[in-house]
Amino acid sequence: MSPPTSPILSVQPTRGLVDEKLKVVVESLPPGSPVTLHSLHHSEDEDYWEAFGHYVSDFRGMVSVSEDLSFGGTYTGKEDMGLLWSMRPVPGSRKGLRLRKMNVCSPMLHNISVYSGHVSEGFREQTPLTSVLVERWYMAPGVKRIDIMEKGVRGTLFIPPGPGPFPGLLDMWGGGGGLIEYRSALLASHGYVSLAMDYFNSQELESADLEFKYFETAFNIIKEHPQVIPDRVGMFGLSLGSLVTMHVAAESTIVKPRCCICVSGSHFYPNTFFCIAENNHHVWRDMWIHLLDDPSKKVDVGKINCPILLVNGKDDQNVPADECAEDIALLMNAAGNGHLLSRVLYPDTGHLIEPPYSPHFRASNFKAAGVATKTVMLLWGGQTKPHSDAQEDAWRKILSFLQHNLYSSTPPRAKL
Amino acid sequence: MDRKRCTLKLLVQPSRGLVDEMFIILVQKAPSGFQLTVHALHKCEDGHSWEAFGHYTADTIGTVNVSEDPSLGGTYSGVEQMGLLWSLRPVPGSKPGLRLRKMNVQIPMEVTISVYQGHQTEGFMDQVPLASVVVERWYMAPGVSRIPITEDGLTATLFLPPGPGPFPGLLDLWGGGGQLVEYRASLLASHGIASLALDYLTAKIIMETGKMVDLQYFEKAYKILEQHPQVHGSSIGMLGLSLGTSITLKMAVYSEVMKLRCAVCISGCHMQPVDGSVEEILKYFNQNADRTRISEENELIWRDVLLPVPSDLAFKVDMGRLKCPLLVVVGEDDQNWPASESAMDMEEMMEQAGNSHLLTVLSYPKAGHLIEPPYTPHARASLFKSLATREKMIVLWGGETAAHSRAQEDAWRKLLVFLKENLYSGSNPGTTSLSHL
Numbered sequence: 001m002s003p004p005t006s007p008i009l010s011v012q013p014t015r016g017l018v019d020e021k022l023k024v025v026v027e028s029l030p031p032g033s034p035v036t037l038h039s040l041h042h043s044e045d046e047d048y049w050e051a052f053g054h055y056v057s058d059f060r061g062m063v064s065v066s067e068d069l070s071f072g073g074t075y076t077g078k079e080d081m082g083l084l085w086s087m088r089p090v091p092g093s094r095k096g097l098r099l100r101k102m103n104v105c106s107p108m109l110h111n112i113s114v115y116s117g118h119v120s121e122g123f124r125e126q127t128p129l130t131s132v133l134v135e136r137w138y139m140a141p142g143v144k145r146i147d148i149m150e151k152g153v154r155g156t157l158f159i160p161p162g163p164g165p166f167p168g169l170l171d172m173w174g175g176g177g178g179l180i181e182y183r184s185a186l187l188a189s190h191g192y193v194s195l196a197m198d199y200f201n202s203q204e205l206e207s208a209d210l211e212f213k214y215f216e217t218a219f220n221i222i223k224e225h226p227q228v229i230p231d232r233v234g235m236f237g238l239s240l241g242s243l244v245t246m247h248v249a250a251e252s253t254i255v256k257p258r259c260c261i262c263v264s265g266s267h268f269y270p271n272t273f274f275c276i277a278e279n280n281h282h283v284w285r286d287m288w289i290h291l292l293d294d295p296s297k298k299v300d301v302g303k304i305n306c307p308i309l310l311v312n313g314k315d316d317q318n319v320p321a322d323e324c325a326e327d328i329a330l331l332m333n334a335a336g337n338g339h340l341l342s343r344v345l346y347p348d349t350g351h352l353i354e355p356p357y358s359p360h361f362r363a364s365n366f367k368a369a370g371v372a373t374k375t376v377m378l379l380w381g382g383q384t385k386p387h388s389d390a391q392e393d394a395w396r397k398i399l400s401f402l403q404h405n406l407y408s409s410t411p412p413r414a415k416l
Numbered sequence: 417m418d419r420k421r422c423t424l425k426l427l428v429q430p431s432r433g434l435v436d437e438m439f440i441i442l443v444q445k446a447p448s449g450f451q452l453t454v455h456a457l458h459k460c461e462d463g464h465s466w467e468a469f470g471h472y473t474a475d476t477i478g479t480v481n482v483s484e485d486p487s488l489g490g491t492y493s494g495v496e497q498m499g500l501l502w503s504l505r506p507v508p509g510s511k512p513g514l515r516l517r518k519m520n521v522q523i524p525m526e527v528t529i530s531v532y533q534g535h536q537t538e539g540f541m542d543q544v545p546l547a548s549v550v551v552e553r554w555y556m557a558p559g560v561s562r563i564p565i566t567e568d569g570l571t572a573t574l575f576l577p578p579g580p581g582p583f584p585g586l587l588d589l590w591g592g593g594g595q596l597v598e599y600r601a602s603l604l605a606s607h608g609i610a611s612l613a614l615d616y617l618t619a620k621i622i623m624e625t626g627k628m629v630d631l632q633y634f635e636k637a638y639k640i641l642e643q644h645p646q647v648h649g650s651s652i653g654m655l656g657l658s659l660g661t662s663i664t665l666k667m668a669v670y671s672e673v674m675k676l677r678c679a680v681c682i683s684g685c686h687m688q689p690v691d692g693s694v695e696e697i698l699k700y701f702n703q704n705a706d707r708t709r710i711s712e713e714n715e716l717i718w719r720d721v722l723l724p725v726p727s728d729l730a731f732k733v734d735m736g737r738l739k740c741p742l743l744v745v746v747g748e749d750d751q752n753w754p755a756s757e758s759a760m761d762m763e764e765m766m767e768q769a770g771n772s773h774l775l776t777v778l779s780y781p782k783a784g785h786l787i788e789p790p791y792t793p794h795a796r797a798s799l800f801k802s803l804a805t806r807e808k809m810i811v812l813w814g815g816e817t818a819a820h821s822r823a824q825e826d827a828w829r830k831l832l833v834f835l836k837e838n839l840y841s842g843s844n845p846g847t848t849s850l851s852h853l
Binding site: 006008009013014015016017020028109111113127128129130131132133134135137140141142161162163191407408 | 423549
C-alpha cells in the first residue's frame with residue numbers, strides 16, 4: 001500500500017523576529033483544491049487566538065500566501081502576513097482581550113495548519129492535513145536583558161550584541177502602566193540600547209503626577225552607559241509616553257534627546273482621567289478636545305529643538321491625536337522650529353499603533369494605573385486591515401527615522 | 417576608524433536558522449573600498465573554540481555581501497555564501513584531532529559573526545571588532561518532538577515532525593564510534609520524516625550484558641517505527657553512514673521483518689560476512705588490521721583493511737536481491753573505507769542481476785569519509801576511540817575542505833529529494849519544497 005498523498009507546508013523563517021515577513025507555501029495538494037490556511041496562538045494569558053484564509057491551489061497543487069489571494073476568512077486578498085495581523089480571540093473567548101507578550105525571553109508560538117476545504121469554524125474539532133510550528137521573537141540572539149533598579153528608576157535595559165557603542169532610546173508606554181518590554185527588546189534587536197520604563201505605577205507615583213526628575217534620571221542612565229554614544233540618545237513614547245517625551249524635550253535643561261518619536265500622543269496635560277461611557281465603551285477622546293484652547297494646559301512644544309516624528313491614527317478614539325498634531329504643527333511653526341517636525345497620519349487607524357503584524361484591537365479591557373479603580377472597556381478605534389497596514393508602514397518609517405537621526409553621521413534633519 | 421562615529425552595520429539573515437539553511441551576511445555603511453575581515457566564532461559543547469574568516473573589500477557604497485562578493489583570503493576564498501561555517505576550524509593552540517559534533521540538539525549552536533578592520537589572520541580574540549551579531553543554528557525545527565526510546569532493550573531517540581501525521585519513517589545509523597548521535601535524525605524530522613536515531617554499539621544493553629546486539633535489535637527498532645500511530649508503516653526507509661551502511665544493506669536485502677521502502681548508504685561498503693551480525697562484521701573488519709597504513713602526519717589509514725573486494729559471495733551482501741531504491745554516497749578521497757571500490761562492485765552485481773535501475777551512486781571527488789549535513793566543519797582527520805581496543809588515535813578520514821563541503825551540500829540536497837520521492841507518494845521532485853536550502 002502506498003502512503004497517502006501528503007501536502008507539504010513550509011513556513012520560512014521558522015524562527016523569526018516579530019517584524020520579519022513570513023513566506024508560507026503549501027505544495028503537493030491536489031490541483032485546484034480549496035484549502036484553509038489557519039494560524040493558532042495560545043497566549044500567556046491562556047486565551048486562544050486564530051486567523052485563517054481561504055485559498056485554492058493551482059495546477060501544480062501549490063498555494064503561496066504571498067502571491068495568491070484569500071477569498072474568505074479573517075482576511076481577504078493578497079496578504080502575506082494576514083495569518084498574523086488578522087488574529088482574533090477564538091469564538092467563546094472572554095471579551096476585551098489584548099495580545100501582549102510579557103516574557104520576551106521566549107518566543108510567541110504559532111501553529112500554522114492546512115485544512116481541507118474552506119473552513120470557517122470548528123478548527124479544533126478537525127484534524128488538519130498538515131501543520132508546522134513557528135516561533136516569533138521580540139529578541140534577536142545575543143541581545144542582553146538587564147533589570148534596572150537604580151536611582152529610583154525601575155525598568156529593563158536591552159543591549160544589542162556586539163561591542164558598541166550604540167545609540168540609545170528611552171522607551172515609554174501609556175497610562176496602563178506596568179513594565180512593557182517587547183518594543184524595547186525589538187528596538188535592541190535593531191541596534192539601539194533601549195530602556196523600557198515602568199513609570200506609571202500606583203506604588204511609585206501619585207495619580208497623574210509625572211515626576212520630571214524620574215525621566216531625567218532614566219535618560220541619564222542610558223546616556224552614561226559604557227556601551228551608549230552619549231549624544232545619540234532619543235526618546236520613544238506611545239500615548240501618555242508621548243506626552244512625557246514632548247514635555248521632557250521641551251522643558252528639561254538637563255536632558256537633550258537627539259530625536260523624539262511620539263505615537264498616538266497628545267501635548268496637553270490632563271488634570272484627571274474622567275470617562276464618558278458610550279456604547280459601553282469608554283471614549284476619552286472627546287473630553288480632551290476643549291483643552292486645546294487653553295495654552296497653559298499644553299506642552300510648550302515651541303521649545304522642542306530636536307527632530308520629532310508624530311505617528312497618529314485618524315480613528316484614534318482615545319486621544320484626539322489628529323487635532324493635537326495639527327496644533328503642535330501650528331505652535332512649532334510659530335516658534336520657528338517647524339522644520340524639526342514630521343507627521344504621519346493614517347486613515348481608519350486607531351490608538352494602539354504597535355510593532356507590525358500584531359493583532360488589532362478596536363476596544364479592550366483597560367485598568368488605568370493608579371487612577372481608575374475598576375477595569376473598563378476602552379475604545380481604541382481603527383479598522384483591522386487599515387490599522388494593520390498602518391502598523392507595518394509606521395514601523396518602517398520609525399526605524400528609518402531612528403537610523404537617520406541616531407546612526408547617520410550627517411547632521412540630523414527632521415524630514416524623513 | 418573612529419569607533420564613536422562608526423556607522424558600519426552587520427546583518428545576518430536568518431538570525432535563527434536550521435543547520436542546513438543558507439544565511440545572508442551583509443555589511444553596510446562601511447567606508448568605500450574599506451578592507452575588512454568577516455569572522456565567525458563558535459564555542460562548542462566540549463568547550464573548544466572554532467573560528468573561520470574571510471577577507472573582503474567594501475564596494476563604492478560601502479557594502480559587502482558575502483553571498484555575492486569573493487573572499488580574498490582567510491579560511492576560505494572566492495564567493496562562498498556559507499564559507500564562515502563550513503571552514504570553521506579549531507583556534508590556534510587547540511588540541512589536535514578535534515571534531516565538531518552537536519550532542520544536545522534541543523539547544524542551538526551559537527555562532528558569533530563579527531567584522532574586524534583590515535585583512536587579519538590572527539589575534540582576533542585580542543581585538544574589539546567593529547560590529548558583531550549572534551546567530552543561532554538549530555538541528556531541530558520548532559514543534560519537532562524528541563522522544564527517548566528505551567523499550568525492547570533499545571537505546572534510541574525518536575524525532576517526530578510537528579503536525580498530525582502520519583509521517584514516513586526512517587532508521588538512522590551512524591558508524592563505528594558508537595554513542596547515540598541524534599543530530600541527523602532531528603534534522604530529518606525537521607523535514608517531515610519521523611526519524612529514529614539508534615545506538616547499536618554502546619547501547620545500555622551492550623554495556624550491561626557485555627554482548628553485541630543481534631539483528632533482531634534492528635528489527636525491533638523498525639517495529640517501533642512501523643507501529644507508531646503517527647508513522648505510516650509502509651513508508652519506512654533506512655539511512656546508514658560507515659558501519660551503519662553494513663547494517664543497512666544487510667537488513668535491506670536479507671531481513672524478513674523489515675520492508676524498507678528505500679535505503680541510503682553514505683561512505684560505506686557491502687563487504688561483510690553475509691551470515692553474521694554486528695560482532696561478526698566487526699571481527700571480519702579486524703582480521704586484516706595489519707593492512708592499516710600510517711600517513712606522514714601519523715594518522716591511521718584504514719581503507720585497505722577491507723580490500724580487495726572479495727569475489728567470495730559469502731563475504732558481500734547479495735545486491736542482486738535488493739528490492740528497493742538505494743542511494744549510495746561516496747567520497748573519492750575516503751581514507752577510512754573503500755567506499756568507491758565497493759560502489760563499483762555493487763553496481764556490477766546489480767547490473768548482472770538486472771536490478772541496477774534501483775541504484776543511484778553519488779561520487780564526489782576530493783570528498784572524504786565523513787559526509788555530514790551541510791555547512792558543518794570538515795574534519796580531515798580526528799581523534800577516534802576504537803571500541804575494540806579502547807584506544808584513542810588520530811584517524812585519517814580524507815577530503816579537501818572546500819570540495820568536501822560542496823559534496824556535503826550537494827549530497828544532502830539530493831538525499832532529501834531521494835527520501836521524499838520514495839517515502840511520499842504522488843509528490844513530484846519538482847514540487848518538493850527545498851527553496852530554503
